[in-house]
Amino acid sequence: MKLLEATIKNFRLLKELTLDFSVDPEKPLTVIRAANETGKTTCQNALMWCLYGSKVLPRKGEYSLFPSDASARGEKRVEVSVEIRFEVEHATGLGKGRHQLSTQRYHLIRSCVENAPKEGTKPRHSEVRALWRSGLTGDVKVPDLEVDEIIEGALPESLKDVYFTDGDSAMSFIEAAASQSIKRQRVTNAIEALLGLTTLEKTVSHLGAVVARFSQEIDNKNYAKELEILNDRINGLQEDIEDWKAKREEAELNIAEVTREHALVESKIEEALLRGDKEKLVKKKAHAEQNISRLSENAKQQLKVISSLASGEELSLAILEGAIVKVKDNLNKRNQSKQLPKVNVPILEELLDRDSCFCGSDLTADSVEGRSRRSKISGAIEKSRASDLVQESASSLFYRIRSVDPAVGAPRWISRYSEMHLSYSQLLSSVAMSERELQEVEEDLSTVQASHVPELRDQRSKLLAELQKLRSDEGTHSSRIHEATERLKDADREREVVRKKLGKTNTSTINYDLAKDAQVVFSTIIDRLRHEELKKVSVEMNRIFLSMIGSEGEKSQFGLIQSAELTDEFDIMVYGPDKHRLNPDQDLNGASRRAITLSFILALTKISEVEAPNIIDTPLGMMSGYVKQSVLINTIKEGSQVVLFLTHDEIKGVEEILDRHAGRVFTLTNPAHYPKMLLNKPEVPDSRVVRCECNHRCSCNVCERKSMELV
Amino acid sequence: MTENPFSSFNIEMPKKYDDQIKNYCMTGGGSKSREQSPFERQVDFWYSAFLLAVKYKLAPAPEKDTYNVTPATILSTDSYRITHIQAAYLAITEDFEGLAENKKVLDFALGMANAGIPKLLQILSDTDQKPLWNILDEVEGGLSDHGKATST
Numbered sequence: 079m080k081l082l083e084a085t086i087k088n089f090r091l092l093k094e095l096t097l098d099f100s101v102d103p104e105k106p107l108t109v110i111r112a113a114n115e116t117g118k119t120t121c122q123n124a125l126m127w128c129l130y131g132s133k134v135l136p137r138k139g140e141y142s143l144f145p146s147d148a149s150a151r152g153e154k155r156v157e158v159s160v161e162i163r164f165e166v167e168h169a170t171g172l173g174k175g176r177h178q179l180s181t182q183r184y185h186l187i188r189s190c191v192e193n194a195p196k197e198g199t200k201p202r203h204s205e206v207r208a209l210w211r212s213g214l215t216g217d218v219k220v221p222d223l224e225v226d227e228i229i230e231g232a233l234p235e236s237l238k239d240v241y242f243t244d245g246d247s248a249m250s251f252i253e254a255a256a257s258q259s260i261k262r263q264r265v266t267n268a269i270e271a272l273l274g275l276t277t278l279e280k281t282v283s284h285l286g287a288v289v290a291r292f293s294q295e296i297d298n299k300n301y302a303k304e305l306e307i308l309n310d311r312i313n314g315l316q317e318d319i320e321d322w323k324a325k326r327e328e329a330e331l332n333i334a335e336v337t338r339e340h341a342l343v344e345s346k347i348e349e350a351l352l353r354g355d356k357e358k359l360v361k362k363k364a365h366a367e368q369n370i371s372r373l374s375e376n377a378k379q380q381l382k383v384i385s386s387l388a389s390g391e392e393l394s395l396a397i398l399e400g401a402i403v404k405v406k407d408n409l410n411k412r413n414q415s416k417q418l419p420k421v422n423v424p425i426l427e428e429l430l431d432r433d434s435c436f437c438g439s440d441l442t443a444d445s446v447e448g449r450s451r452r453s454k455i456s457g458a459i460e461k462s463r464a465s466d467l468v469q470e471s472a473s474s475l476f477y478r479i480r481s482v483d484p485a486v487g488a489p490r491w492i493s494r495y496s497e498m499h500l501s502y503s504q505l506l507s508s509v510a511m512s513e514r515e516l517q518e519v520e521e522d523l524s525t526v527q528a529s530h531v532p533e534l535r536d537q538r539s540k541l542l543a544e545l546q547k548l549r550s551d552e553g554t555h556s557s558r559i560h561e562a563t564e565r566l567k568d569a570d571r572e573r574e575v576v577r578k579k580l581g582k583t584n585t586s587t588i589n590y591d592l593a594k595d596a597q598v599v600f601s602t603i604i605d606r607l608r609h610e611e612l613k614k615v616s617v618e619m620n621r622i623f624l625s626m627i628g629s630e631g632e633k634s635q636f637g638l639i640q641s642a643e644l645t646d647e648f649d650i651m652v653y654g655p656d657k658h659r660l661n662p663d664q665d666l667n668g669a670s671r672r673a674i675t676l677s678f679i680l681a682l683t684k685i686s687e688v689e690a691p692n693i694i695d696t697p698l699g700m701m702s703g704y705v706k707q708s709v710l711i712n713t714i715k716e717g718s719q720v721v722l723f724l725t726h727d728e729i730k731g732v733e734e735i736l737d738r739h740a741g742r743v744f745t746l747t748n749p750a751h752y753p754k755m756l757l758n759k760p761e762v763p764d765s766r767v768v769r770c771e772c773n774h775r776c777s778c779n780v781c782e783r784k785s786m787e788l789v
Numbered sequence: 790m791t792e793n794p795f796s797s798f799n800i801e802m803p804k805k806y807d808d809q810i811k812n813y814c815m816t817g818g819g820s821k822s823r824e825q826s827p828f829e830r831q832v833d834f835w836y837s838a839f840l841l842a843v844k845y846k847l848a849p850a851p852e853k854d855t856y857n858v859t860p861a862t863i864l865s866t867d868s869y870r871i872t873h874i875q876a877a878y879l880a881i882t883e884d885f886e887g888l889a890e891n892k893k894v895l896d897f898a899l900g901m902a903n904a905g906i907p908k909l910l911q912i913l914s915d916t917d918q919k920p921l922w923n924i925l926d927e928v929e930g931g932l933s934d935h936g937k938a939t940s941t
Contacts, residue, residue, distance in 0.1 A: 381823040381921070388924050389833040389840075394873045396932055397840045401880030408879065467889040471794075475879070475888065478872045488932045495929055 079232040079690045080719050081125075082163040082183070088156045088192070089124040089143055091748070092117055093766035099691070099721055100741030101165075107714050107739040108721040111729060111774055112746040113755070113783070117767040118695045118723040121746075122242050125693065128160035128188045130235045132202060136335055142201055143192045147765040159189035166232045167689065183212040184220070184228065233690045240268055240679050244695030244723075266648045268682060269612060278604045285597035286316070292590035293573060308573045315566045319559055326555035333548045340541040347534045350525070359523045366516040370509060377505040384498045387491065395487025402484040409476040426459045609646060611685060616644035618681035619674075623652075626673040626712045628704055639666075642674055650678060668700030673709050680716040691719040698728040707732055714739050726783065729774045736774050743773035747781045757782040793871060794891040796862045800835055801855035801899060806906050810834055813913055813920060827913070827921035831858045834909070835902050836870055837924070841912075842905030843877055844931060849900025861895060874898045 081099045086092040095117075100108045112118050123141070126134045135141040143158045163185045190205035209225045210217040220228060233241060270279070293309055387393060395402070429435060430452060433442045441455075442448040577587065623642045624630070639660070641653045652660045652674060660666065662674055676697060683692065697713060698706050710732050714720055729736065736743065747768050749760030758779045762768055770780040777783070802810060814828045828834040835858060842849075864870050878894045879885065887893050912927045913920040 378823065382829075384925070385823050385827045385829070385921055388827050388921070388928070389837040391867070391869050393928060394836070394840060394869060397844045398873050398877055398880075401843065401877045402873070404880040405876040408885075468886050471875075471889040472885065474792075475872065475875050479876060482872070492929060492932055495925060 079688075080165050081691050081693075081721065082165060084125055084128070084163070085159075085161045086121070086124045087160070088145060088158045089127075089160060090117070090120050090145055091147075091765055091767050092120055092124060093145065093764070095121075095746075095767060095769055097121065097769075098742060099719065101719070102741035105739055105741030106717075106719055107736070107741060108719075109729075109736055109740045109743040109774060110721070110723045110746060111726065111743065111772070111781075112723055113725055113748070113751065115751075116746050116748040118746075119244065120767075121723070122244070122693060122695060124160045125162060126238055126242055128162050128186055129229055129233065130238065131188070131207070132190075132205065134235070134238060136338075140201075142195045143190070144194050144201065145765070149194050151764075153194065155191055155193045157189065158192050159187060161185060161187045164232065166228070184232075185210050185212070185217070186225075186229070234688070237686070237688065237690070240682050241690050242693050243679060244697075268678075269608070269615060269648070275604055275608060278600055278607070282597055282600045282604065285593055285600060288593040289590060289597060290316070292587075292593055293577065305573065305576045308569055308576060312566060312569045312573065315562050315569065319562050319566065322555045322559050322562070326552055326559065329548050329552040329555060333545065333552060336541055336545045336548060340538065340545060343534055343538045343541060347531060347538065350531050350534070356523065356531075359519055363516060363519045363523060366512050366519055369512040370516060373505055373509045373512060377502060377509060380498065380502045380505055384495070384502060387495055387498070392487050392491040392494065395482070395484045396491050397487075399484035399487055402479060402482060405475070406479055406482075409472060409479065412472065413476060423459055426455050429455055430459075612644055612646070612648070615678075615681045615685050616642075618684050619644060619650075619677045622680050622712055622716055623674050623677035626677060626705065626709045627670055628708055639670065642677070644678070650674060669702070669705045669709075672697065672700065673705065676709060676713060680713065683718075684716060689718045691721055692717040693721040693723075695723040696725060696728060697722060698724065698732070701728075702731065707735060710735050711739075724774075733774055740774070745770050745772045745777075745781045751783075755783055757784050793862060793865045793868070794875075795864055795871065795895045796860070798861045798892060798895050800832055800858045800861050800863070801852075802831070802835060802858050802906065803852045803903055804854045804856050806910065807856055809910055810906070813910075822919075824919040824921045827924055830863075832863050836867075838905035838909045839874070839877075839898055839902040840905070841908050842901040843881070845905070845908060847901065847904035847908070849897055850904040851896070851900050852903045877901075 080101055082101060083099065084097045086095045086097070097110065098108075100106060110118070110121070123135060127143075144156060148156055163183070165181050165183045168180050168182055186207070186209045188205070188207045190202050193199060193201050193203075195201060207225065209220040209228060211220050229235075269275075290309065290313060293305070293312075429441060433440070433448075435441055435451070439451060440448045441451055443452060577590070620642045624639075627639060629639050638654055639652055640655060643651045643653070645651055650662055652662050652666060652670075654660050662671060666674065676694075680692070683690070692713070694713070698710060701709060706728075713722075714735075747756070747760075747770065749756070749762050749768060750765055752758070752760050760768070760780070768780060770778055772778050772781050810831060813826050814831050814834055815823070815826050816830050828837065841847075864874075874897075875888065875894055878897045879888055882897065884893075909924070912923050915923045917923075918926075
């Protein structure tokens, strides 16, 4: 089977979306680039719903298809439809064992009316399905009775989880959250579904019923009380076992569903916590605000100091350097030529206060000589005081300016301006850095506030409690089945003994023997098929896995992983050097765990020889470098038509591989990501996933995203 | 402290520049941003204008229609300005006798500042960057050129 195109209408947020798939044998890969929460899982659910109906939707169909934003607009019901165009190869016999391959195209349409979710009402009605066969004369409607057969032949429902998968669900074959018995059961179910063993098992079961009927006939003819009791007991036990098996299967389905929901809630909590604890963020925000305030004040003060340079002393010295030098020269010359008054008046005045001169001469007023000398000194003082005011001003200027060095002005101004400007620039950078830090903290804070961590934790607790109850139910049913099976074996042996005691010529006894033999033959066939095919899947899985992780297997003595195996107990095992057993869900890194589960799925599809698309959501999560590229190349190589939903991060590092192998690439965008993650305001009237033709190397107004570094 | 020979006079600037000048001074009711108003007081603006006039060898421009900025006693807070004004007067006018006439010296400084104000306003109002960086970059350019001229 090859998918050609799918058109989805009003399926949750997929209001009007067309997906087309590459059928180019040279480039068989289709890549749908889509960020998280862009409807990748919804696309898969829509395709599966179209093929198999509501029973395959999560929670056994109790999964509302109603677009979440339609209620807000007052809409009460919407018409939902999904149309898939596909082609299937048929082998037509030409006699003598020769066959001719021909391709037949179909389109399948499933539609329904979906009501807005409301307690106590049925959400979905008028669900109809129609299959059309394309021919030269136009499309012909396929009779309803044949539709299931054609779809089963193209892509069996039992294999839906193998062909429609995602990186996380694929891990369910080895995940630690599941018990060993559940993991085994998943692997067993996948293999049995793949080999069509379920049909054979139904045959064995049917033969069991025939055996019981003949046994009853024997009993009726012989009226042996003992045999009647045994038959009643066996019938009762068989009914009980069937009933418990159904209940256990239901519990397993619910466990898988709740586990998936739990993982989703867990990842939301982890994501929210990664952004930080709210209290810490509030403190970080206050710290950043204080930093900004302090640094801004420092920058303001620094500006004040810088502005003083526009009229300060250094500038004055620098500009007036020539004038000051000239004046200093001038006044120096006048001083040397004694044109400036000496500083003698204070000295003379001091002498008048003394009784003797510095030279020892008498200056007392009592002596004649002293009085004469004092008179001369007073005269000299008067003469000096009459000195020209000009000389005084010049003298004052001379004494003030003679120690000034104007040559230092310009270099000092330039140096101070450089230092201050550098310091101011650094402060501004620090302010900007703190502002960025504040913005990031505020964004984280708003996300933490919006993430409702307490509500998510509450939800997680409820899911864990539900999971525990379901696991307990599943365990109880398994124990009951085991116990009843043992009792059934005992009863069967007893009945065999009683039967032998009854008439051996009875035809019912012969029929009983035949039916019993046929049952044994079919059981043996199942056992052989199961184990032979299991071996083939195991070998194929080992080959693909080693190729994906780039291991040379046992040839390499240094390789940490040397082989992988699917054991007879249906366990997926991985071995290191010297056959050292590694636990896939504990000893392997995330990339290798995904690689082993993808290898298992690809091996199943190879061995089944069913040509069908592998539609895988986020297969390259947690991978990088060689393994990422190798897993992608091997997935493309081993699958017949590979459709990958890849996030932008997954695409990083594998662009060249996509260039070579992808025949179709387009992008899905959820406009609700604006403005947090999308750069441009979306031009759509409501909430809906939109498609653009951008490939893995380009973006447009619709899909261009902001670059984000959260942590 | 240097005795202030100008303490009995006032510092005045042309009325026609009143608003513009105040706009560039923090205490003049101008913008509160230091980058927009690089001068703390109007007397700092006045002294900067005086220096620019000396640098560009402008002739004093007496102005009758002036407003009283502040008493010249304020020059005592930056006493180097008194010394530098007197030195500039003596160097430019070579009027040795005039040095004793304090009013005459201050009038010279006022005239020079009047001549420098339009130049200063022109530098400050360049829209390429904010006024503070306009004046500082202008000065830096001038002083670097001066350095080169001196070294050559």
